Amino acid sequence: MKSRLASVHPLQLICLGLTALLAYGLLGCAIGYSQSVSGNLPQAQRGVLDLRTVPFDQQTVPLNGTWKWYWQTMLKPGDSETNVDYAPFPEIWNKQTRQNQPLPGMGYATYALTVLLPPATPPLALRLPDTFTSYRLFLNGQELAHNGSPGTSKETTTPFWSTQVKPIHPTSDTLHLLLQVANFQHYKGGPYQSIELGKAEDLLIARNRECALSFTLAGCLFMGGLFFLGLFLFGRHEISILYFSLFCLLYSYRIVGSDQYALHSLFQDTAWSLTLHLEYLSLYLSIAVFVVYTGSLYPDDVNKIVIKLLAGICLAFAAATILFPARIFTQMINPFLGLMFIYIGYAFYVYWRAAQRKRPGARYSLMSTAVLLAVFIIIIFKYFQIAFPENVILFVGYIGFFFLQSLVLSFRFAYTLKQAKEQAEEGLRVKNEFLSTMSHEIRTPLNAVIGMNHLLLQDHPRPDQKQHLDVMLFSAKNLLHIVNDILDFNRIEGGKTVLEMIPMDPATILQNVVNSYQTAAAEKSLLLKVTIDHRFKTRVTGDPSRLAQVVSNLVQNAIKFTEKGQILVNLIVNEETEHNITLTLAVEDTGIGIAPDKQEMVFNRFTQADSSLSRSYGGTGLGLAICRRILELQHVDLRLQSQPGKGSRFYFTQTFPKITPPPELEREPAPEPEPKPIPTDKPLKGIFVLLVEDNAMNVILAKNVLDRLGATVEVASNGQEAVEKLDSSRHHLILMDLQMPVMDGYEATRIIRQRNETLPIIALTASLAQEVGDQTQLAGLNEVLVKPYTPASLMQVIMRHLKIPN
Structure with missing residues (x-):
């Protein structure tokens, strides 16, 4: 029994208890009524009710019994009584007979009752229910209450229903009640509920x-x-x-x-x-x-x-x-x-x-x-x-x-x-999986496109061929940028973005961003420069990569929508205390500008101020949305000032903790220069590389790059084959794809490490480094090289892990 009760929900116990309580009340009301009927309460006899022995301070008495009754007579106090009959009270007329004939529900009548009271009583009151369908009650010759207005015809009768409690002040020990009742509207007529006499306080409270x-x-x-x-x-x-x-x-x-x-x-x-x-x-x-x-x-x-x-x-x-x-x-x-x-x-x-x-x-x-x-x-x-x-x-x-x-x-x-919620979560999971899969499937062929493009550019093509290759490389990089934007926004929306708090120099970050876009600005004959407030002389704590991403997106956006003029990147010191410094970072352009009614719209995802602009200028419309989301994660607002035809100013104000005591100002290292072309002296000569890759185009690309570097390449099409082919006496390094049939790169790497193999294993994957970071570390991979990679970046990774001077 205990185990069964323990399994019942508390709400169900409450509901069962409520039902039981109601059933008990139902039984109690029936029993209470039967007891009241069979009890010794006084009953009126031939128009007289003797209550001289009733303790009114303890109970209320219904004035039931046989009242004087005058059918089709509307008596008033003082009128002479003729044709008196006696009728049960309360009882509707439809259930009564007069001279052995059933009475109709419609008509009028007068009831009279004399009540004998004890010598001393508390203040009393009458509880008067409604009747079918109107009444007027007189007490000792004075009108006490009425419901509507009873009359002798439909036109003179006004029905109304309500329950009233009327205090009474008897001047003697006798009450003379005269009740006029009339009905010409309802199919039932007459009194159907008891009039109750009792202690005034109790009846009023009830x-x-x-x-x-x-x-x-x-x-x-x-x-x-x-x-x-x-x-x-x-x-x-x-x-x-x-x-x-x-x-x-x-x-x-x-x-x-x-x-x-x-x-x-x-x-x-x-x-x-x-x-x-x-x-x-x-x-x-x-x-x-x-x-x-x-x-x-x-x-x-x-x-x-x-x-x-x-x-x-x-x-x-x-x-x-x-x-x-x-x-x-x-x-x-x-x-x-x-x-x-x-x-x-x-x-x-x-x-x-x-x-x-x-x-x-x-x-x-x-x-x-x-x-x-x-x-x-x-x-x-x-x-x-x-x-x-x-x-x-x-x-x-x-x-x-x-x-x-x-x-x-x-x-x-x-x-x-x-x-x-489950459907939304499932939809979000499916969306994330879809985006991850699409990213992988797009990056995989892009790897071959971009890689082969770089190799062709290093083969000294004719000027017309170089122009075509540059266009193809630009288009491939643009497609890669779109994929990165979508995935980045998806990570931010999914709450997967983690902000770092490390030392950084915002001035150097701005300078590096501007340097990286000088070529793009020069192609449109735009002046791109950065201005640093001379008061800024400290390092701060923040997330340098996210700051660079925000400023990069703003600069790229400014270049895209500016046809002539200049783009200025400013760092302004607003306020500085012992521990914090407040900076405003702004990107101003002389571009097409944005109408006031569309300025908020540009921050929405997949949206530009004018839908035709996506055709003219391209882009996914995610750049500004990403900037806003990144800044919102740091409780910072991205703001906009713009006039159509004159340009725009995107800016944000952020407070950074200062590094105290401030060290001697050191700027962030300059960005890595463009990778150098593959040297012709074959720096990897004598190096044996095991390439584990299931995509034929990427195999061709990697073999091409490694052959030019002088390395010897052996190919395995899946992880199982790589485990079987690996010979640590011959192989110096493994290039391992992560997603392959039969056995993936994670499992293959774990098996290799369990054999106590220590040679470098470099992951080549179309997934983002953030998505595979933990798994690659647990598996034992040394580094992740994200596709699409350039021949130079592949060479640098290999030479770094083999400790070959560059």
């Missing part, structure tokens, strides 16, 4: 509690309906949320607009016909919406024809309420209450099937239906005068039902969000 419970529950339902409606409007992917919100909004009116009619006590001038129509329509429409809600909640577990039939019946009742007069449509409530058992039974069946099939939230739906069934039985008991439960029981039942249904929607909403 009435206030009833109103508070009604308004609290209605407010909860109304706000819950608005919440779910907003949830649907912002989400629009779960139609069941819309139906449940409408159900809550519709049913919230019934809580305050029926039974105790708490809302009527606030709006006493509202037309009875309007409130009656709203009362009935709110019931029929809310049940219709709940049926459709059940169908949308578990569409695979319902019979769509049954759902349409049940909803159609409710709509038919609603239409009859609108089209027919009150005396007709009010008769339809009894058959509809009978149909409610069918509705609840079918909902219970649907939720049971859904729970059996383990639908999301189905168990909560099943428990909510059980609670609703208990609530409905209590309402039926109360409507047909079988029992009079405490309103708090209904309050708990309603709260339980709506709470459980909210759990169903919350569970489904969370389930939908979880699915969407």
